Structure formats: C-alpha cells, structure tokens
Amino acid sequence: MRPNVVTRTLVSLTAVAGIAAGSLAGASVSLAAPTPAAKTAASSQAAVPFAVNNLGLSTAQAKKHQVGLRDNWGYTGDIDGLLGTDSWKAMQHFLKKYWDYNDEIDGIVGSNTVKALQRWLKKYYRYTGDIDGIAGSGTKDAFKRYANSL
Incomplete structure (x- = not known):
C-alpha cells in the first residue's frame, strides 16, 4: 500500500x-x-504635438474661418474645424500684415498672437477688453462674432 x-x-x-x-x-x-498589434514603428523624427486651439469657436465656425484662411492667407490644411498649428500660422500672417503682430510665424497662440487678434477684434467685432494677450471670454465672444459673420 x-x-x-x-x-x-x-x-x-x-x-x-x-x-x-x-x-x-x-x-x-x-x-x-509581442503580438503584431503591440509592435510600434521606430522613427528618426521627433514627435510634434498637434495643438488645437479654437478659442471658443465651434467646429462649424472654425471651418468657416479655415475657408477664409485658405482663400486669403495660404492655409493648405484640411477644413476640419480644428484650429491647429497650420491654421494659426495662416492667421499670424494676416495679423502680421495688418495688426502689428511682431513675433515668429510659429502657429502657437501665445500672448503676442492674442494681442494682435484683440486689436483686430476691437476694431471690427466689438471687443471691448484690454489688449492684454489673454484670450478670455471677451476675446472669445468677439472671435465668435467674427466667425458668425462669415
């Protein structure tokens, strides 16, 4: 046993x-x-984030703005309603020519871009705030008035 x-x-x-x-x-x-789905492709190029800043515009309003940028300021990107780097570069070209934008054409919505935008909005779209480079509610409301006028 x-x-x-x-x-x-x-x-x-x-x-x-x-x-x-x-x-x-x-x-x-x-x-x-690893499974094929888990593999990642290697790249020698640095990843650049795609910064979208619609400054309060809806997608439909931003699309209208992009059409104007395409027709007048060299924007060549998609009309997708996402105001990214290329949209803002085209806008900076406009602001540089007419509204005393004195910084790099880099597509970044910094204080100098906002100040030039505020000068334009004050003249034509009833922006009543200070030219302070801060995209607050007054700036966004005036930017919406512009987009709704298109």
Whole structure:
C-alpha cells in the first residue's frame, strides 16, 4: 500500500510541476514575442504635438474661418474645424500684415498672437477688453462674432 501512495504523490507533484513550468514557459514566450498589434514603428523624427486651439469657436465656425484662411492667407490644411498649428500660422500672417503682430510665424497662440487678434477684434467685432494677450471670454465672444459673420 505504501508504494502506491508514494507513486500517486510523485505523479501529482510531477503534474503540478509540469503545469507550472508550462505556464511559466508560455508566459515568458508571450513576453518575449509581442503580438503584431503591440509592435510600434521606430522613427528618426521627433514627435510634434498637434495643438488645437479654437478659442471658443465651434467646429462649424472654425471651418468657416479655415475657408477664409485658405482663400486669403495660404492655409493648405484640411477644413476640419480644428484650429491647429497650420491654421494659426495662416492667421499670424494676416495679423502680421495688418495688426502689428511682431513675433515668429510659429502657429502657437501665445500672448503676442492674442494681442494682435484683440486689436483686430476691437476694431471690427466689438471687443471691448484690454489688449492684454489673454484670450478670455471677451476675446472669445468677439472671435465668435467674427466667425458668425462669415
């Protein structure tokens, strides 16, 4: 009787060890060889974030603005209602020519871009706030008035 108990115990321990080893082996294989969906492409170019700043405009209003930028200021991007870097570069060209924008054409909506925008909005779209470079509610409301006039 005794040898039978020992044999069963050894068989059980061997089965447990085999299952554990198989699980570990499977885990190491899955970690070592990622699935095709988990692979990422390498690139030598730096990633540049696409900054969207609609300054309160809806997508429909921003699309109208992009059409004007395309027709008059060299915007070549999609008419998608997302005022990103290329939309703001075209806007900065407009602001530089007429509204004393004196900074780089970089597509970043910084305080100098907002100040020039505020000067334009004050003249034509009832912006009544200070020319302070802060895109607050007054600036956004005037920008919406402009977009709604298109």
